[in-house]
Amino acid sequence: MTPPPAIELRRICKSFGPVQANKDISLKVMPGTIHGIIGENGAGKSTLMSILYGFYKADSGEILIGGRETQIPDSQAAIKAGIGMVFQHFKLVENFSVLENVVLGAEDGSFLRPTLARARKHLTDLARDYEMNVDPDAKIEDLSVGHQQRVEILKALYREANILILDEPTGVLTPAEADHLFRILRGLKAEGKTIILITHKLREIMEITDTVSVMRRGEMTDTVKTAETSPQDLAERMVGRKVLLRVDKAPARPGKTVLEVKDLRVTDGQGVERLRGIDLTVRAGEILGIAGVAGNGQSDLLDVLGGIRAATGAVTLNDAALSLSGPGSDARARRRAGITHVPEDRHRLGLILDFKAWENTGFGYQDLPKYCQGLMMDNRALREDTDAKMARFDVRPHDPNLAAKNFSGGNQQKIVLAREIEADPDLLLIGQPTRGVDIGAIEFIHQRIVELRDAGKAILLVSVELDEILSLSDRIAVMFDGRIMGERLPGQTDETELGLMMAGMEGRAA
Amino acid sequence: MQKLPAWADVVLLPLINLALAFLVSGLVILYIGENPLQALKVMVNGAMGSTRGWGYTLFFATNFIFTGLAVAVAYHASLFNIGGEGQAALGGLGVALVCLAVDWPFWWMALPAAIIGGAVFGAAWAAIPAWLNARRGSHIVITTIMFNFIASALMVYLLVNILKAPGMAPESAGFPEGSHLPTAYDVLGLFGIPFNRFAPLNVAFLVALAACWGVWILIWRTRLGYEIRAFGKSEPAAVYAGISPVRIIMVTMLISGALAGLMGINAVMGEAERLTLDAVQGAGFVGIAVALMGRNHPVGVLLAAILFGALYQGGIELEFEIPAISREMILVIQALVILFTGALDGMVRTPLERVFASLRKGAA
Numbered sequence: 001m002t003p004p005p006a007i008e009l010r011r012i013c014k015s016f017g018p019v020q021a022n023k024d025i026s027l028k029v030m031p032g033t034i035h036g037i038i039g040e041n042g043a044g045k046s047t048l049m050s051i052l053y054g055f056y057k058a059d060s061g062e063i064l065i066g067g068r069e070t071q072i073p074d075s076q077a078a079i080k081a082g083i084g085m086v087f088q089h090f091k092l093v094e095n096f097s098v099l100e101n102v103v104l105g106a107e108d109g110s111f112l113r114p115t116l117a118r119a120r121k122h123l124t125d126l127a128r129d130y131e132m133n134v135d136p137d138a139k140i141e142d143l144s145v146g147h148q149q150r151v152e153i154l155k156a157l158y159r160e161a162n163i164l165i166l167d168e169p170t171g172v173l174t175p176a177e178a179d180h181l182f183r184i185l186r187g188l189k190a191e192g193k194t195i196i197l198i199t200h201k202l203r204e205i206m207e208i209t210d211t212v213s214v215m216r217r218g219e220m221t222d223t224v225k226t227a228e229t230s231p232q233d234l235a236e237r238m239v240g241r242k243v244l245l246r247v248d249k250a251p252a253r254p255g256k257t258v259l260e261v262k263d264l265r266v267t268d269g270q271g272v273e274r275l276r277g278i279d280l281t282v283r284a285g286e287i288l289g290i291a292g293v294a295g296n297g298q299s300d301l302l303d304v305l306g307g308i309r310a311a312t313g314a315v316t317l318n319d320a321a322l323s324l325s326g327p328g329s330d331a332r333a334r335r336r337a338g339i340t341h342v343p344e345d346r347h348r349l350g351l352i353l354d355f356k357a358w359e360n361t362g363f364g365y366q367d368l369p370k371y372c373q374g375l376m377m378d379n380r381a382l383r384e385d386t387d388a389k390m391a392r393f394d395v396r397p398h399d400p401n402l403a404a405k406n407f408s409g410g411n412q413q414k415i416v417l418a419r420e421i422e423a424d425p426d427l428l429l430i431g432q433p434t435r436g437v438d439i440g441a442i443e444f445i446h447q448r449i450v451e452l453r454d455a456g457k458a459i460l461l462v463s464v465e466l467d468e469i470l471s472l473s474d475r476i477a478v479m480f481d482g483r484i485m486g487e488r489l490p491g492q493t494d495e496t497e498l499g500l501m502m503a504g505m506e507g508r509a510a
Numbered sequence: 511m512q513k514l515p516a517w518a519d520v521v522l523l524p525l526i527n528l529a530l531a532f533l534v535s536g537l538v539i540l541y542i543g544e545n546p547l548q549a550l551k552v553m554v555n556g557a558m559g560s561t562r563g564w565g566y567t568l569f570f571a572t573n574f575i576f577t578g579l580a581v582a583v584a585y586h587a588s589l590f591n592i593g594g595e596g597q598a599a600l601g602g603l604g605v606a607l608v609c610l611a612v613d614w615p616f617w618w619m620a621l622p623a624a625i626i627g628g629a630v631f632g633a634a635w636a637a638i639p640a641w642l643n644a645r646r647g648s649h650i651v652i653t654t655i656m657f658n659f660i661a662s663a664l665m666v667y668l669l670v671n672i673l674k675a676p677g678m679a680p681e682s683a684g685f686p687e688g689s690h691l692p693t694a695y696d697v698l699g700l701f702g703i704p705f706n707r708f709a710p711l712n713v714a715f716l717v718a719l720a721a722c723w724g725v726w727i728l729i730w731r732t733r734l735g736y737e738i739r740a741f742g743k744s745e746p747a748a749v750y751a752g753i754s755p756v757r758i759i760m761v762t763m764l765i766s767g768a769l770a771g772l773m774g775i776n777a778v779m780g781e782a783e784r785l786t787l788d789a790v791q792g793a794g795f796v797g798i799a800v801a802l803m804g805r806n807h808p809v810g811v812l813l814a815a816i817l818f819g820a821l822y823q824g825g826i827e828l829e830f831e832i833p834a835i836s837r838e839m840i841l842v843i844q845a846l847v848i849l850f851t852g853a854l855d856g857m858v859r860t861p862l863e864r865v866f867a868s869l870r871k872g873a874a
Contacts, residue, residue, distance in 0.1 A: 308749055332752025341750070349750040352743045363740065364751035366733050375732050 004067025006031040006163055006194035007052070012061035014047055021047040023218045025061070029211075031162075034185060034195045036205040036226070039215030040238055040410075040438030045198050048215070049165055053085045054078040065163075084156025088168045090148050092140045098151050099123065099136040102158050119158065126157050130187050131180075145295075146177035153184065164188065165196045170204060174293045175466070175499035182208050200439075202231040203467075214238055239440045249450045252474040255284035258458035259305075259427050264313035264324075266300045266482075274300040275311065276482040282427065282458040287449065289473025289490075290462045293502050297482040298462040299344055302431050305460070306341035307334035308349075318426060335364060340420040342413075344431030344462065350416040353405035357395070358386040360404050361419055389418040394444065410441030417445060421452055428452060431462040446472060466495050480504045514863055520810065524803055524851060526858050528817075531850035535843045544834050556827025557820035563827070565694055565709020570793075571819030572711075572776040573598075575718040577797025578815050579725050580632075580770035582806040586729055587762040588742040593639060593654025594770040595794025596661030597632040601771020602778040603665065604631025606673070606682055606785035609778075614688035617713075621691065624775050625717065632771015633764040635661060640763030644756040650763075658794070669787055682785035691780045714776035721769060722808040728765070729808075738762055770794065799848040802855065814851075821847060 005028040014022040021044045029035045039045050050056045052063065054072040063070050065081045072078050078085070092101050103112075103119045120136055127133050132150045140148060149169060156164055166185075170178040185195055185208060197209060205212050206226060213223040214237045222237050264278040275297050282288045292298050303309035310325035317337055323329045334341070343349035351360050362371045362382045370385070372378050386400040393414045395407070404412060413433070420428065433449065434442040449472060453459055463469050469476055470490050478485045478501040485501040514523070536546035557567045577594040584591035591597075608627035614620035639653035666680070675683040694711040698704070729735040741748040741758040748755060777789050796818055803817075804810025825840035 306750065307752065308746075330752050330754065331750055335752060343750055348744065349747050352740050352747055354743050355740070359736070362736070363747075366736050366751070372733050375734065377731060377733050377736050379731070 003031055005029055005064070006066060008064040010062040010064070012048065012051060012063070013059045014051060014056060015059060020218050022051070022058070025220045027213060027220060027223065029194055029196060031194050032189060032192045033210040034189055034197060034208055036197045036199065036209035036212040037215060038200060038202070038205055038212060038234060038238055040440070043215040044218040045215055046167065049085070049167060049196070049198060052078065052165065053083060079159050079161070082160065082162040084159060084161025084164045086149065086152040086156065086164065086166045086169060088171060090152050092148060092151060094141040095139060097137050097139055098134050098143075101140060101151055102155050106159055122158060123154060126154055129191075130184055132184060145172045146174070146180065149173070149181065150184070163194045163196070165198070167198045168200070169197070170199065170201065171464070172294055174503050175495060176503055202234050205234065206231055216240060235439055239438070247446045247450060247471045250454070252286050252453065254286040254474070255456060257281050258284050258318055259460065260316045262314040264301070264304060264311055264315065266304060266309060266311045274482050275304070278313070278484055280477055280484060282460050284458050285453055285456045286474045287453050287459040287461055287472055289469040289476045290460070290479055291466060291469045291476055291498055291502060292464070292479035294464050296479045298479050299431070302341065302344065302429050302462055305334070305339060306343070306429055307331035331364065332367070335423065338426035340423045340425035340428055342416050342420045342428070342430040342433060344435070346412055346416050351404045351412060354403055356401050356403055357390070357407070357415055358383045358400040360415055361386040361389060363419070365419070365423060389422060393418040408438070409436040410438050413437050413445060414441065417448060421448060425457060427458045427460065429460050432464065433461070434465070434468060466498055470495070478502055514859070514866055518862065518866065520805060523855070523858060523862060526862070527851045527855065528847065530858070531847040535846050538839070538842060539835065542834060542839070544832060549828055549832060549835065552828050552831045553824030556831070557824035560706065561704070562706035562709050563823060565706050565711040566823040566826070567816065567819040568715055569710040569712070569776070569781065569819070570822040571815040572715045572718045573773050573793040574796050574800045574815035574818050575722065575812060576773040576776070577770050577793050578800030578804060578811040579721055579808065580766045581797045581801035582804065582808070582811055583725055583729070583769060584762055584766040585801060585806045586742050587738045587758055589643070589759065589762060589766070590651050591636065591654050591763065591766045592651060592798060593636060593657045593794070594797045595790055595792070596654070596658035597635045597767040597770035598773040598790045598794050599661045599665050600635040601628035601632035602774035602785060602789045603668065604628045604771060605774035605778045606685070609685040609689040610683065613686050616688055617691050620689035621713070621775065624689070624779050625772065628771040628774040629768035630771070633768040635771070636763045636767025637760070640760050644759040665787060669785065673785060675784070680787055684784045685779065689779065690783055691775070710781040712776065712780035714780045717772065717775060719812070721772065722812050725769070726808045734761065770797070796848070799852045802852040
């Protein structure tokens with residue numbers, strides 16, 4: 001007789017106001033398997049997992065854990081039912097030790113000492129069993145991102161989780177760290193744990209899962225055995241139509257040097273040097289891709305070139321020197337000089353989420369003559385221009401009066417992209433162009449970037465997605481710890497070599 | 511959670527808050543053995559039952575419009591200016607100096623000069639906290655409130671030692687005849703409309719209405735207003751867009767301080783016609799409640815200011831008509847309204863949002 005499923009969902013429905021986030025979702029996950037859930041942004045993956053972890057209550061439907069119907073009104077109940085969750089953004093107390101974080105919320109008495117002693121023993125066992133060595137006395141803030149993630153997993157295991165849900169776990173990891181994570185997950189699976197992996201990376205689904213479910217617009221459209229599918233097939237199921245996974249582009253025809261950066265250095269507020277002497281050039285009609293694990297200085301580089309952060313060194317744009325600190329080094333001056341910037345974090349920088357789409361179209365360009373008359377804004381001109389941009393960039397819904405926060409991630413990115421590309425820059429800075437963007441829009445955004453290149457513009461691309469770097473760039477520079485580790489041509493390198501360089505190793509001798 | 515529809519946020523919610531405030535006030539009045547309905551009747555009648563009542567209500571409202579707009583403008587840049595009290599006091603000083611410096615022949619010559627005087631002094635008083643915030647990162651709430659105390663001490667010093675007119679009271683000399691502003695009685699009389707002769711409502715009310723319109727244009731129509739709102743929503747994004755935080759903080763606080771300072775043309779020039787120690791009378795703080803209740807929109811500020819004006823005038827009548835309800839009781843009622851419409855806004859908001867959410871579900 002087969003055992004009951006570890007998790008069974010029966011006809012789960014959840015709506016937020018008029019939006020139905022989960023429609024009639026049924027799912028069975030067998031114990032001791034790794035089950036992947038993929039879907040575009042806004043497909044309802046996170047809502048479904050939040051229901052399972054007790055953050056939301058389903059409007060209707062049943063949850064069965066190990067064959068028994070279970071009510072999960074809050075996360076305490078989820079933990080009791082043996083469910084552990086590792087969030088995309090870790091929920092750790094930065095200045096607590098590993099041990100304290102693991103125990104937090106699971107203290108079994110009024111006094112901390114005996115709990116900590118027991119936890120230390122337990123943690124050592126877990127670390128031994130699952131190849132998860134973490135110093136129990138290290139402070140979280142001193143740990144690498146990969147180690148922090150291990151602490152999150154240990155936290156769940158300490159609470160005796162039998163079902164582990166991981167939400168986009170590899171977004172912040174180097175390829176090597178991701179491999180280690182997968183080894184850990186395989187070990188857990190061998191122990192009989194059930195794992196649900198939410199990701200948008202098809203490669204990971206293919207590599208590690210046993211079964212995979214596809215979600216589209218709040219519905220669970222397919223559940224298939226991973227062995228019986230392919231990345232192309234899954235992508236089509238996710239989007240509901242044929243998609244291009246590789247970027248279709250002609251060879252670059254680079255022209256004269258547009259951007260030249262020499263010995264660029266940035267020191268942050270804590271006195272830490274974030275950029276330690278960056279040298280690079282970008283030519284017209286060329287995409288220079290910067291690869292690297294998040295936090296190795298790529299953001300600082302974009303900020304300096306975009307006029308958000310002061311630096312020392314020398315930067316020339318079309319042979320004219322740019323000032324790097326003081327007046328004339330702000331974002332306004334950069335835009336006048338011909339640099340436009342699609343920032344890495346469109347929510348924090350690129351958009352004012354409460355502003356309407358038409359107000360966001362003028363953002364950063366509020367003093368252009370076409371958008372204002374003297375001291376007054378020309379709101380009508382802005383609205384008309386937004387309307388036209390939305391048509392050209394296929395922004396949906398096509399409504400200039402809708403607030404930016406009400407668009408999906410992909411459409412928000414299109415609003416920013418339309419603004420920055422149509423400002424006709426000599427140099428476009430673009431960070432994480434497709435982060436949190438669905439597959440259909442990724443294709444569109446990549447095409448626009450290549451079109452801009454073919455129009456003879458220089459493009460500096462920063463992305464933590466190696467796939468994206470490899471398929472878009474004409475040249476690749478790898479950053480590690482504030483330095484450029486080296487440059488490679490996309491045809492003459494591979495993920496392994498770039499991954500090593502991203503981890504600070506020199507890579508193969510070129 | 512879906513937000514409230516706009517009309518519920520702007521109209522329904524304040525009305526519910528107000529009703530709750532009156533309900534609790536009614537209980538308090540009941541507790542001291544008076545009839546709450548009778549008290550309500552006296553208040554409404556006193557504030558709006560006669561041209562005299564209206565004359566006082568709108569006079570108080572004029573003060574609250576200026577201080578309310580001051581808070582609202584700063585709020586759009588995410589600056590919480592609670593220094594309206596001090597800025598208005600200094601604005602009164604500026605108005606007084608202008609009125610005393612020149613023997614003005616006509617009020618319509620004195621008024622523009624007094625507007626400049628009040629605005630410049632109010633703005634100057636806001637400039638120091640603004641600069642400390644923009645350059646040194648000092649918290650604007652702390653610095654503006656501290657500047658209220660400094661302003662109060664400064665006014666005492668000036669009125670006791672320098673500006674004091676002969677006599678017992680610490681107040682300046684009366685302003686020259688030519689700087690006296692026409693009252694509602696004078697203006698409406700020109701059109702043959704009778705109005706109470708002694709009510710202090712004067713042409714400064716029209717200046718306040720113009721200020722409402724000006725603030726609306728500023729915030730929603732000008733490039734500066736766009737930049738102020740963008741900065742208020744997100745400072746990092748504003749920097750990304752090339753908007754200078756220092757410039758926005760300084761300019762916004764100068765405008766805010768100037769608006770508070772304009773209160774002087776109503777209270778000092780329009781009514782007292784001399785500079786006194788208690789010219790502001792807490793209007794700076796009422797401005798916070800007015801801006802909160804008016805959702806930082808000039809129209810909302812105007813309506814909320816009239817409500818608070820009525821509350822002030824009605825309170826004075828109540829104190830006079832029903833002796834058992836003392837001055838302190840009036841303060842309690844006013845405080846309850848501020849508490850319910852301002853600080854306890856969220857108490858009603860969340861349940862109301864739930865009601866609307868379930869209504870929506872029922873309709874779907």
